[in-house]
Amino acid sequence: MAEDKYSVMGQAIFDHVGGPGNVEKLIHCMTRVRMTIRDYDKVDMEGLKKIPGVLGVVEEDTLQVVIGPGAVNKVALAMVNSVGVELGETFPSESTHASNKEAVNAKAAEVHAAQKAKLKQTWWRQVLQAISGIFIPLIPVFVGAGLVSGIAAILSNLMVAGTIGKNWTDIITVLKVINGGLFSYLAIYVGINSATQFKSTPGIGGAIGAMTLLPGVVAPVTITNIFNGQPLAAGQGGIIGVIFAVWIASMVERKLHKWIPDSVDIIFTPMLTLLVVGAFTIFLVMPIAGVVSSSLVGAIQWVLSVGGAFSGFVLGLFFLPMVMFGLHQILTPIHVEMIAKLGYTPLLPILAMAGAGQVGAAIALWIRARKNKKLTGLIKGALPVGILGVGEPLIYGVTLPLGRPFITACIGGGIGGAVIGGLGNIGAIAIGPSGVALIPLIANGKWLGYVFGLLAAYAGGFVATYFFGVPKSAMVDEDEEVAVAADAPVATVSAPEPAAAKVAGKGELVATATGDLLPMDQVNDDVFSKKMVGDGFAINPSMGTVVAPADGTIVSVADTKHAIMMTTANGMELLLHLGLDTVELGGKPFTVNVKAGDTVHAGQQIALMDLDAIKQAGKQTTVITAVTNMDAVDSITPITAGKIDEGTLVQTVVTK
Structure with a gap:
């Protein structure tokens, strides 16, 4: 039965967070199950990420398990029903009649967890953040x-x-x-x-x-x-x-x-x-x-002068682990100092090879794991920005979760770094970009040497991954039904989607608001920036009007009014998410002008946001437009960041 699937998934989540007794409260938004955890020592993060249907895990003020639109409400409801509470109600502790000794132990565990959280914020992490x-x-x-x-x-x-x-x-x-x-x-x-x-x-x-x-x-x-x-x-x-x-x-x-x-x-x-x-x-x-x-x-x-290719290999090899732990920030003032004294930084082109190794590894995965539609969909979304030097989507969305490809990508980075180090005297006159985007910033006309390094890193990451870095699990197609089901969410105002002929092909997405357009990977939220629920675009609005991104049919509107699901004639399933973490606002800053079953046209007003109220509540106003069924997408055009007016063409999406 379909309901059993969600119950099994909910039980698996409970098993990896220390059981229902370790959960204080549980709510959900359009894509995530959000749990307030009592003792993080009992949480198995790696196990959570491996549960079939889980797209990612985010640890903030609550523990957020990303499941995707449609299925998330059913999993959340199955979880609270198994405990006997409502969404948002306090869960019973493991023993509501604990003895004094048990109460002391519980308090000790609480203090220990708080102290552990403090220890994580070390002085050197504070320095890096500064x-x-x-x-x-x-x-x-x-x-x-x-x-x-x-x-x-x-x-x-x-x-x-x-x-x-x-x-x-x-x-x-x-x-x-x-x-x-x-x-x-x-x-x-x-x-x-x-x-x-x-x-x-x-x-x-x-x-x-x-x-x-x-x-x-x-x-x-x-x-x-x-x-x-x-x-x-x-x-x-x-x-x-x-x-x-x-x-x-x-x-x-x-x-x-x-x-x-x-x-x-x-x-x-x-x-x-x-x-x-x-x-x-x-x-x-x-x-x-x-x-x-x-x-x-x-x-x-x-x-660099003495070590040459060897120094370049070591720097290129270990830069990705530095990025993973946030240690790369310490290099920024060193880059700036070298530019001030030498006119360029010879470090940056070498370190940029780490991202190029990721690109080569991703291409190898795409070829070897082509049956895995979920993985290839992630690669399609992350690869273009990876080539341009934005490596986080590839790191956190593709290679790192699989393990071995991350290591082989590092090897590719080391090979590219060895080429740059061996050629010598290749530097960048500014910091910021990497990948192909760094080519115009290479000093003294040495850009061709940098390109050789990029090609070597691509090839190194590809070969190492193709032959040694593809896990067998990555080559098997996964059951994506749980993750991307488009059923109307429980606790939403919804109606059955009307039967409409869907014809694969070209579709256009327009700006949903007036403001600053930015790519999905720049959204200040890991679930969206790592494209766990799909690709698309985001807008930081300067006005509160929200319009439909395409011609289509409204599938559901969250009762908290912060999220709207719709479909289009070419088969796109779209999520419109109004603000970040705005599910907690209970719908107060939003006025929604559509309901489930309505037909809308691109550029038609569908909602209003009270931007000041959202900001006063400490939330961000970013409007997300995400294509959640990326497995059905053949191609999606990149966006050009900058100022934009509502209704302006942003992206073209071709479905298959």
Whole structure:
């Protein structure tokens, strides 16, 4: 019986979370079963991920098991029915009449779990998070300024070669000024972002960054380095010194806020912070950090020049594990420092080979495991962005869950890194992109060597995976009925889907809102960004109107109004998800203008969102449009991120 399937799946979930007694509450949204867990020590994460029909597991404030639209409500209902409670009600503990000893043990387990959660947030993880927060907002401008610099370099070379005339001088100068707007004053931007991360005044952080540029110090005036008697150089200490100095300033500022009376705090706190930390930065941080940054850059250059292909292989091999644990963020300031001192970073092209190894591994999996429609569907969605250098969908959605392909992909990355390291002197003038997207940013015309490295990494990942990295389980077709069933959810306003002829072929998706269009892999939610429930697009709306993405029929509307399911004439099954984690808002910020069974047209208004109410509730307003039956999709066009108006064509989807 169909109901048995959902009960079996629900029981399997209970078995891997420590039983119903370890669950405090259970609810579901359009794609996930959400459980409040009492003791995470009892949860078997790996076992959960292996349950047939489970698309993924996300651990946030609740434990979220991704099942997909349609089946999720039936699994959730089977789980609460087996316990004898309603959705959202508190589950009974394993013993409601526990003895004193049992109560003490339960409390000890609770404290132990809380302490374990604290230990996970180690100091070095906090450092990595801070570094990420400082540099991620700057990555788009790094890319933009780097491309401008690359154009200027090409034009300069053409002028030297006599291909273009001297009349291009002004244009080249303007391009260099545009590029210099970032890199000449990078210390100020880093100072501001550092202060924001350290919860200090951004203006003070920017001022401290500016101090390292020694404004007002014009020859013959100098400031003496107290350690060696030589004049300090503008920018000495680099970005590393700025981050450290602003961290010190944040602590000094907090202390002063406590000590200085409120009536004069606004006057004396910033003055004393700048005075004390400014002197500390100029006389101590700049000299010491200057030695550190110079030594670091020199050491990396030495390793690459001496180690050559071997160093490249090791770096390319181990970069993916660093990404998996979030350790790659520590390399960002090193890249920036090398660009400041050398004009390029030789590390980035080598490390980019790790993503290329993923691409080769994914292609091998696609060929060897072509019977596995679910896996090949994931690969189709993740491969295009992987080629462009966005490797997370391939890592977390394809190779890492399978185990062996992740290792063989790392080997491919090592092979590509060996080629780059062996050729030598291949560097990037900006950070941010990798893969094919990094080609325009390769310094000194060495892009062909970088392309050779990419091809070697593709080939290495492909060969290693094709012959050694494909598990037998990946080559077997899975029963996807549980994961992608399109039945109307329980606890939704729904009606049977009217019988309509569906003809495979071309279909078009339009923007569901006015705002900023972004690809699915950039959504701030693992379930959507890893394409566990399908591919499509997302919009951060600037207006509250939501329109239909295509001509079709409404299948169901969640009673919390945050999600709508519909189908189209060419067989697409579409999920419209209004906001992130908005199931918790109980439908209050939403007005839905359609019901199950309605026929809608692309661009027709179907809902309204109260954007301010959603933001005040601490939720994100992102509108998701996902094709949930990717196994029926033959091709889907990539999107171009940027501003967009509702009703504008976004994607073309061809079904089979």
